[in-house]
Amino acid sequence: MKLYLLILVFAGLTAFCVNGQIITIAQNLNKPWSVATDGTDVYWVEGELADGAVKKNSINGGVITTLASGLAEPRAIGVDAAFVYWIERNGGSNGTLNKISKNGGAVILLADSLLNAQNFLALNDKNIYWGDGQPGGGGVINRIYKDDPAGTIITLVSGLINMTTAIAADNDFVYFYDVQNNIKTVPAMGGAVTIIGNGEVSSLYMSGNNIFWTEYDNGIIKKMPKTGGAITTITSDANRPANLVVYNNYVYWIEFTNPGRVAKVPVTGGATTVIANEANTIGIATDSTNIYWAVSVYLNQGKIQKLGIATETELYESGCADNISIFPNPANNSFSLSFTATNTSIYKLAVYSSLGTLIYTETVEIIAGENVKEIELENVQSGIYFFQLKSENETLVKKLMIEK
Structure with missing residues (x-):
C-alpha cells in the first residue's frame, strides 16, 4: 500500500497530543510532594518542617479533608485498604514512620529515630519498607509490620554505600537501587541479596512480571523481568524523568523540570505522548480511571491534577x-x-x-x-x-x- x-x-x-481534559481536584496547597490513590480518594503530603500535613480529597474533587497536620517535612506516602502511611524526614536526623486511618483519627507512630529516610516507601500486604542510614557504608533497607504495636524495625540489608533512592516491593521480594548502579533484590522477610540488573535509577515501579525505572540524568526509561534478564529501553525521549507508574500497557512519568512534563509511552516502546506541560510536577499515581499528579509550588499555589485514562482512539484524537x-x-x-x-x-x-x-x-x-x-x-x-x-x-x- x-x-x-x-x-x-x-x-x-x-503540538502535543492531549488525552482529554486536565481537571484540578485540589488547589491552594502548600507545596504537595507525594501522591497516592485507592480509586475513591486521592491522598498527598504537603508542607515543610513545621507546617506539613497529610490530606485527601475525592477523585472527583470537593472539600479537602486534613487527616494530620503540624508534621515535620512529610515526603513519601502510601495507602492500603484501611490506612495512610507516610515518612516525616524532620530535617533528616530524627525522622518518623507513621500511619493514620483513612477516615481520620489519631496518628500512630510506627518507627522513630530514622536517620536519613528518603522520599520513597513501599508496601505489601503485611509490611512497610524504606531506605535509611548514612553515606559511606551506613545505608540500610528496613521493614516493619504494619500492625506491630512495639514498632520493631527489622533491617533486611545493611552496609550500603549510600541510602537507596528507589524501592519497590511485592509479597515475595523487595527491589532497590544501591547507588552503585545496581538493582538488587532481597526476600521480603529477609535473606540473601541478589543483583538482578544495573542502571542509574531514580524511581522503581513493579507491574506484572516486570520492573520499570527512570534514569533521571540520562533521560531514559527502562524495564526488565523481576527475576533479572534482558534490560529493555522503553524510551530515551524523557527529560529528567522522576517518578513513574504503569497501567494498561503504558508507562506514565513526570519530569521534574521547569517547565515540566507529564508523559506516557507504551510499555513495549513507541511514540511518547505528552499529557501535560506544567512546571514543578512531582509525584504521580494511577488507578483504573485516572492518572494523578502534584504540582508543587510555595505560597499555597500547589495543586493536584487528574486526567482520564482513555482508549487509543481518544488518546490521539x-x-x-x-x-x-x-x-x-x-x-x-x-x-x-x-x-x-x-x-x-x-x-x-x-x-x-x-x-x-x-x-x-x-x-x-x-x-x-x-x-x-x-x-x-x-x-x-x-x-x-x-x-x-x-x-x-x-x-x-x-x-x-x-x-x-
Whole structure:
C-alpha cells in the first residue's frame, strides 16, 4: 500500500497530543510532594518542617479533608485498604514512620529515630519498607509490620554505600537501587541479596512480571523481568524523568523540570505522548480511571491534577495536532497529510500501530513551503494508525483509519 503525505508544518509550533481534559481536584496547597490513590480518594503530603500535613480529597474533587497536620517535612506516602502511611524526614536526623486511618483519627507512630529516610516507601500486604542510614557504608533497607504495636524495625540489608533512592516491593521480594548502579533484590522477610540488573535509577515501579525505572540524568526509561534478564529501553525521549507508574500497557512519568512534563509511552516502546506541560510536577499515581499528579509550588499555589485514562482512539484524537488534515480518512490505498511550513528543518517521521508498535521510520527534510513525501508500507492491515512527525523542538501526531 502506498501512502502519499502532503506535509506542511508551522515551524516553532509545539503540538502535543492531549488525552482529554486536565481537571484540578485540589488547589491552594502548600507545596504537595507525594501522591497516592485507592480509586475513591486521592491522598498527598504537603508542607515543610513545621507546617506539613497529610490530606485527601475525592477523585472527583470537593472539600479537602486534613487527616494530620503540624508534621515535620512529610515526603513519601502510601495507602492500603484501611490506612495512610507516610515518612516525616524532620530535617533528616530524627525522622518518623507513621500511619493514620483513612477516615481520620489519631496518628500512630510506627518507627522513630530514622536517620536519613528518603522520599520513597513501599508496601505489601503485611509490611512497610524504606531506605535509611548514612553515606559511606551506613545505608540500610528496613521493614516493619504494619500492625506491630512495639514498632520493631527489622533491617533486611545493611552496609550500603549510600541510602537507596528507589524501592519497590511485592509479597515475595523487595527491589532497590544501591547507588552503585545496581538493582538488587532481597526476600521480603529477609535473606540473601541478589543483583538482578544495573542502571542509574531514580524511581522503581513493579507491574506484572516486570520492573520499570527512570534514569533521571540520562533521560531514559527502562524495564526488565523481576527475576533479572534482558534490560529493555522503553524510551530515551524523557527529560529528567522522576517518578513513574504503569497501567494498561503504558508507562506514565513526570519530569521534574521547569517547565515540566507529564508523559506516557507504551510499555513495549513507541511514540511518547505528552499529557501535560506544567512546571514543578512531582509525584504521580494511577488507578483504573485516572492518572494523578502534584504540582508543587510555595505560597499555597500547589495543586493536584487528574486526567482520564482513555482508549487509543481518544488518546490521539483529543486535542492532537488540530491544524493537520488527513484526507481521505478512513483511507484505503493512499491519503494526504497537510500542513504549512515556514522554515526548513529535519524531522523524523514514524508510523505506529494502535498498540504502539513502530512499523515505519524515516528522517526527512521539511523545507519552507509545501512538502510532498511518498511512503510505501507493506502488509498493513485495516485498523488505527498514528503518524508522528518529530523534530528537536516539536512533536506532531495524527490518527489515520485504514479500511480495506
